[in-house]
Amino acid sequence: MASQSLYRKWRSQTFAELIGQEHVVQTLRNAIIEERVAHAYLFTGPRGVGKTTMARLLAKAVNCTDPNPAARPCGQCPACVAIAEGRAVDVIEMDAASHTSVEDAREIIERVQFRPAEMRSKVYIIDETHMLSTAAFNALLKTLEEPPDHAIFILATTEVHKVPATILSRCQRFTFTRHGIAATSNHLRQIASAEGLSLEAGVPEAIARAATGSMRDALGVLEQLASFGQGMITLEQVHSLLGMTAxxxxxxxxxxxxxxxxxxxxxxxxxxxxxxxxxxxxxxxxxxxxxxxxxxxxxxxxxxxxxxxxxxxxxxxxxxxxxxxxxxxxxxxxxxxxxxxxxxxxxxxxxxxxxxxxxxxxKRPEVSVAPRPSPKRSEPARRPEPSAAAPEPPRQREPDPPPEIVIETVIMPVAPEVLDQAAPPPRAARGLSASPEEFQAANADMSLLERIEAEWDEIKRNVRPHSPTVQALLNSIRPIDVEGNTIVLLASSPFHKDNLERASNTKLVEQVINKQLGGNFAIRCTIETKPEARDIRGQIRHARNDEHVRAALNIFEARIVDIEEETD
Structure with a gap:
């Protein structure tokens, strides 16, 4: 015979045993003492926080025979025992996930008219209420609004936004909160002690944190850990089971x-x-x-x-x-x-x-990423003095990798026009001259290319729902360059290039790329790889592939403003 799970074995049988949800307990207790129990309740909140348990406690309380209303449910009278054991014919539990049709709702409506067979009140507990169909909700409306005096409806749901407003307006609503780490870990210690389980320090807190407020999940994890073997349950076992970081x-x-x-x-x-x-x-x-x-x-x-x-x-x-x-x-x-x-x-x-x-x-409000130039290196020509209104950001050079990469970042907010005034004059890079605007455009193109390369697999997956054939085609094509608003793709053969250049295929790929990147880009396909690029765009791309440069660009949100030829 299968053993009873911990969360069922240790389910609260009285209001006093319930962990958390004090605001709900206090309200329901007062309603029972003052005999002001409503005809319909709606319990909402995350899974595993006690909604169904509270519904059963309320069913017990309204049927408990203890003469003291403040002590209900007592957990000992015949009504409480029958409900706890699941054999009370007047407490009907229904899982709305598997009873969604209007016929199920009509069956409830027909049966609710009959008086209780054994107890004072007939209680209907409908779990996962949001799963009911629209027709089923409509069928229940009138009954929920004016049920017989002997009937009480308790609806429970994890997705209250899916419950129609017409249903919400006919119920007293209670919102259940997640259990705190402290409350969950204390409860786990008590159960572990009662079950003869030994827990290493920190285990209850680790389980509670992983359960994210669900007491049922926490007890489920504890039960799994108990089945690992004999001896103390360790943090290492918790981490191994849950894949948690230590x-x-x-x-x-x-x-x-x-x-x-x-x-x-x-x-x-x-x-x-x-x-x-x-x-x-x-x-x-x-x-x-x-x-x-x-x-x-x-x-x-x-x-x-x-x-x-x-x-x-x-x-x-x-x-x-x-x-x-x-x-x-x-x-x-x-x-x-x-x-x-x-x-x-x-x-x-x-x-x-x-x-x-x-x-x-x-710690560095203004940062230049580069060590001091080597003593062997000749000093560069002095730059023109910038205007007083726009001081030039500090710039240094990295001596080791040829060519030298000068990376500049300014954390203080500066207007674009001021940056343009303060930008250094163009330098010779491997015999080529480039303006600050060319550096800026090349930096932007290479940044976009890096993003496209990182997201290329996702772009291909997004193409598949529209055309599996085009998605298969893209497996032999990859992005190699960006030229303004044009993305250059390299095909592995003329066959792949010709097929991609079909108007319908090109349009589909462009639509997916534009949706992915949030822009308006065109694509151009080639089957020829470019020789080693000697222009400023190629040099910037080569520089950005250096791991040190990439780290500097990412950490400081920097930009490459110059590339200098190494001199002896």
């Missing part, structure tokens, strides 16, 4: 941020990657911890925190070292990484760059 790395990264230790921060990030853990989830965990720290640092109010005792002690130590301004910047920086980490072809690189920026960039 709390140690989250702790290590926050410590490194507070210590301004770039090396330690990068080691923490790489530790997560080496574990094979989800870097996006790790980043979310860090953001959530930083948010909690900011809240505590700004208010010093423990009642606002949803954390366990162990984490509270960490927060108290961190709060003495953290500055609110730094916390705000870190949260902004890391909370914007989710999309990049999902789409980047470079693994956890966006997180590494964000960590470096978090610790380095705020």
């Amino acid at each position: 709390a140690a790395e989250v702790h290590a990264l926050i410590e490194a941020l507070l210590d301004a230790d770039v090396g330690a921060a990068l080691r923490a990030v790489n530790g997560v990657s080496e574990q094979g853990a989800d870097v996006r989830q790790f980043t979310r965990d860090v953001v959530e911890r930083l948010r909690t720290l900011l809240l505590f640092r700004a208010t010093n109010d423990r009642s606002l925190l949803d954390v366990g005792e162990d984490e509270l002690r960490n927060l108290e130590v961190w709060a003495q070292r953290a500055e609110p301004g730094d916390l705000v910047e870190w949260i902004k920086l890391l909370s914007g990484l989710d999309y990049q980490l999902r789409t980047t072809p470079y693994g956890h690189l966006p997180l590494e760059l964000a960590v470096v920026e978090a610790l380095v960039a705020p």
